[in-house]
Amino acid sequence: MGTTTFRAEDVYREELAKIGAEDGRVVCVEALPPRARHPFETAHPDRFFQLGSVEGAMVSMVEGLVTAGFRVFVCGLGPGTDSGAARSPLLTLAYLEAGASVVVPDTQACSAELLRTSRVRIAVPSGVQEIRAVVRGAARAVRPYHIRIGSGAPVDLTAHWTGAGDGDIPAVVWDLGEDLGLHEDAGVCMVSVGEDGTRLALAVRERSAEPAHAHLVYLDDSHLAAAAGELARRYDRFVVLGGHRGPGGVSQRLSRLMPGCAVQETSMSGELTADVDRVLSAVRRLRP
Incomplete structure (x- = not known):
């Protein structure tokens, strides 16, 4: 192929x-x-x-x-x-x-x-x-x-994390391209969902080492609740990339599950450079 x-x-x-x-x-x-x-x-x-x-x-x-x-x-x-x-x-x-x-x-x-x-x-x-x-x-x-x-080419995180192979995928897949501890003081974390959201998050990390990157695969209520608990223990400000807007979207559901945290979502135009700039602007606005 x-x-x-x-x-x-x-x-x-x-x-x-x-x-x-x-x-x-x-x-x-x-x-x-x-x-x-x-x-x-x-x-x-x-x-x-x-x-x-x-x-x-x-x-x-x-x-x-x-x-x-x-x-x-x-x-x-x-x-x-x-x-x-x-x-x-x-x-x-x-x-x-x-x-x-x-x-x-x-x-x-x-x-x-x-x-x-x-x-x-x-x-x-x-x-x-x-x-x-x-x-x-x-x-x-x-x-x-x-x-x-997704309908396009698959976007792998396998170079960035130690995956589960043929086993279960954790509620949160942390991008370990760099030591997670480097990002905890920054307090801002990207949350990627799906091929497009993951592609964008990896492009952002190539431009800037500041925002951490958490990746979600399972979005049913039990998994998302577990993910929210893990995310909120590390960070209090989030930018969601991918998923869908509205009541069933990841951003709104995470907001309800993490009431003390700031959760924003960014629209994606499909133009990668412009979308990276948009995410980095959102990260800067969320800085303390």
């Missing part, structure tokens, strides 16, 4: 195909029309279902597979917004309530209904290592996962 076409969603598809070879209970359901042959379909054609535009009528099929003991992944990654379980919050919730894990673009926000569904684990991995670990965790878990994956 050429570097120009390597995407985060490719990591998911290839990893799921590997897991399918290890566990015959894993089933892949694609909720968008086919673009190219799926690696899971190539390796395990009897456990691959391409639903295309008719997937709205297939929730009961997924529920039956889950009841029969299969570990079902419903995926709606890829271009187009016409239909697809990943594109419809109501269908997403229906598949999750049926017991399937759902993989969607990271542009989809968490609905209030999803956040109230306590048994669902919400993950927004960034980079190859995190995507693989999250997908493997979902294949092992009894509870369904709501996994949001």
Whole structure:
């Protein structure tokens, strides 16, 4: 695979195909029309279902597979917004309530209904290592996962932290590109979510050593509460990069969980240099 076409969603598809070879209970359901042959379909054609535009009528099929003991992944990654379980919050919730894990673009926000569904684990991995670990965790878990994956090249923190490999990812992944202790007096910490937020945070750290960098992968209530406790023990001012705005966004949820802390979020234009300047300006405003 050429570097120009390597995407985060490719990591998911290839990893799921590997897991399918290890566990015959894993089933892949694609909720968008086919673009190219799926690696899971190539390796395990009897456990691959391409639903295309008719997937709205297939929730009961997924529920039956889950009841029969299969570990079902419903995926709606890829271009187009016409239909697809990943594109419809109501269908997403229906598949999750049926017991399937759902993989969607990271542009989809968490609905209030999803956040109230306590048994669902919400993950927004960034980079190859995190995507693989999250997908493997979902294949092992009894509870369904709501996994949001970026559409571009994966952004890894593996050069900056000692990761969990194939194991569990901690509530907070600290960027250890430099000694964390150097940043504690500054009191300002970036919190990155998803591929775009992580890419921006790493670019900021290349320009300035002042703001610390904490990275979040799991955003369900239990994980975010644990993350908030760990963050607040180290810092009291935060700039959130990535995630979504509004009541279900990471910034507002962290603000509620850390009432004594200042939590700001920055918009991202997609122009990296301008976005880095915007983050550094926010950091300067938060200085004591």
